[in-house]
Amino acid sequence: MRSEVVRVLEFVAQIDGIDDADALAEDLKVRLEPFGVSCLSANLIHVPGQPINPxxxxxxxxxxxxxxxxxxxxxxxxxxxxxxxxSARPFAWSEALAEYRTRGAEAVMGACFEHTGCREGFVVPVRDTDGAVLTGAFSGPAMDLCPEVRGALYLAGTYFVLRGREIVDGFNPPLPSPLSPRQAECLRWVRAGKTDAEIGVLLGISARTVHNHLEKAKGLLNTPKRAVAASEAWERGWLA
Known part of the structure; x- marks a missing residue:
């Protein structure tokens, strides 16, 4: 077994002793750099009963x-x-694109390359006990994804995501939300790509009322666009 892979397994064995989110990410990143990983993250993708909100x-x-x-x-x-x-199996970005290739998919991946500089990634799906869908995501300009490395990324990614969520939930509770329940509902559906009219139908209110809720939410979050307001509110834990 390659020494670089052994170092990743050592990280997994020690992960429960790490209590700081930044230290968790940095330690794992250093161990994965030999495989071409330059960026990594633990992500909450979807909670049952709510729109997809990465x-x-x-x-x-x-x-x-x-x-x-x-x-x-x-x-x-x-x-x-x-x-x-x-699928519950880990996969490379290139494999997902090959499976679901459309013009829209190619546009998404092209924009990702342009904004991040990463041309390949490896995604580890994780299901938590509450049914939440999470991922460990590893990416870089070029990556070594031989079977031995994929196995190490799969194991490390699973532990990284679960430990990361434990740390975040335990040590970084969200600040109190300034949003009303209705404003939060409207922003959730904005993140799902719905228009004012569509949100109005879903919530049983007029499109004009939806617009007013979103304008007030934008003002509270000091953002010029509703999509940005929705993103900011989600990142702060106010839409979960």
Whole structure:
């Protein structure tokens, strides 16, 4: 077994002793650099009964890319999201694109390359005890994804995500939300790509009322666009 793989297994054995989210990410990143991993994150993708709302828990947040992703509702065409919801097995970005190749999927991956500089990634799906769908995501300009490395990434990614969520839930509770329940509901559906009229139908209110709720939410969050307001509120834990 390669010494670099052994170092990853050593990390897994020690992970329960790490209590800081930044230290968790940095320690794992150093051990994965020999495989071409330059960025990594633990992500909450979906909670049962709620719209799909990807959120970074630990690691690289790519704030500009995240906002661009939300503004363009890329989750609708993202081949990685489709692969994630269709299979419990880990996969490479290139494999997801090959499986779900469309013009929209190619546009999503092209935009990802442009914004992050990463041309390949490896995604580890994780289901938590509450039914939540999470992922460990590893990426870089080029990656070694031989079978031995994939196995190490699979194991490390699973432990990384579960320990990351424990740390975040235990040590970083969300600040009190300034949003009303109705404003939060409207923002949740904005993240799902719904229009004012569609949100109005879902909530049993007029499109004008939806618009007013969103305008007030934008003012409370000091953001010029509703998609940005929805992203900010989600990142702060106010839409979960």
């Amino acid at each position: 959120r970074v828990l630990v690691g690289e947040r790519w704030r500009e890319w995240g906002r661009h992703y939300v503004r363009n509702a890329y989750w609708e065409d993202d081949p990685a999201v489709k692969q994630l919801l269709g």
